[in-house]
Amino acid sequence: MADPRPPATPRRTLGMPDLRALETFVAVCEANSMVLAAERLGLSQSAVSQAIKSLEEDLGLQLMDREVRPARPTHAGHVLHEVAARLLSQARAAMDQVRASARQELAQIRLGCVDSFAATVGPKLIRAMAGQARQIQMWSGLTPTLAGQMLARELDMVICTDAGVQDPRVVQRLLFSESWVAVYPKDHPVPPLHTLQALSAAAGALPLIRYSQRSVIGQQIERYLRHVGVQAPRCYEFDATDPLLSLVASGLGWALSTPLCLWQSRQYLDAVQVMPLPPARLGQRHFFLLSREGEWAGLDDDVVRVTREVIRHDTAPAIRHCLSALPASALSCPDEESL
The missing domain is CATH 3.40.190.10 (Periplasmic binding protein-like II)
Structure with missing residues (x-):
């Protein structure tokens, strides 16, 4: 037997308004005009009007009395104006805090290096980078351990001798090469x-x-x-x-x-x-910088540049002076034929 009762009306799920729509609404309330609010926000009047209508649909409330000219906030609109103004202020403060934290992160770099690099090039790299970062914390160890620490976000950048990290977010750049x-x-x-x-x-x-x-x-x-x-x-x-x-x-x-x-x-x-040794395939090992794409505002590029400069102008000449039997090609950067 069929149920004689009418089907239930699905309960409407109210959406959460986005901050941009709230910002538009607050601007309209403070300007007492959609036209002025649109000018201040750099939007069209129709875009402002649509944002207000979307807010009303999301909340299921009428926010503006359009029977008067210019349109004025309803009681619900006044309440939303006060709440939204506080919310936007808190959101701006939160974004400022995030930016400040990001700047602090840029000033404190956790750099992992294989032992041979840390003991030779590392001190001069830290000294050269001192003007760009307040503090560089350097760890040394074996490549597999360092790579794992970076993937676990225990390190920010890694200088190692194997670029086999399988993570699309990690950028791998060749720093220099040396022969056996x-x-x-x-x-x-x-x-x-x-x-x-x-x-x-x-x-x-x-x-x-x-x-x-x-x-x-x-x-x-x-x-x-x-x-x-x-x-x-x-x-x-x-x-x-x-x-x-x-x-x-x-x-x-x-x-x-x-x-x-x-x-x-x-x-x-x-x-x-x-x-x-005579040149041969597999006759070299290569040093790479591993860093996460888009997180360091070019500071990782500076590490690449400074490392190559230290190799070119300090480490390679010192090694050549002490080990005169080695050819200049025994230590080379990718952007030059030899050091």
Whole structure:
């Protein structure tokens, strides 16, 4: 049997007015004229009228008495005017607070760097950036850890040696590149390494001292060794350059490293000899800046620029002076052929 009662009328869900519509309404009330309010807001009169009608529809109330000229607020309109004026004032204060907070964030940068960069280029980067940011807090560590900290927003920017972060919001920019070099004990006879095949033979009976597989540099060097066909038993492995070079300096083995790593541990350079390698695919490691797109108002661009300037004018000349056997191309920026 059919229900004789008429179908229920759907209950209307009232919308929440937006701040722009409230701003328009407050302007009309204070100007006592839609025409003047439109001029002050830079809107057409029809746009102002439509905004008022939309507010009335959202609230389900008549806000303006259009039977009088000029139109005046109704009782509900007067109440809304008072409430909306306070709300707009609070909204403006909130936006000012957000902007101030953003400026404060720009003044305090949490920068993560791999150890070799932090110990060599890092101090000069901080000094050069001091006029643009009140405080740069620098962390150092391994690339995977730093990348994870950035994705968790524990760091603002990261300088690392692997651009494999899979996040569309993260911008990855190449800073500079450096070539692998071979390091042997000081008194060990080593002919010039004209071919990659001579790399392992030059070491003779010395074992290869490796960076550990926990580090990106260790993984990259292993890929390079496989590429050039060098096979060496696993004997000694270290996360850092200092213990690696100390064993080479003691005559206990040879190693592959980079100019920046060697410069970080330069106290051992008098006890080792550094040899450049023939160019090869996978023969370099690359440094990248990772930052979130659109969050730093160009400050990340400044980090890129200043880093390259420090490399070009300070770090690379110092390394070339100490390691004269290395070609200028051993340390290079993407916007120049060499440093």
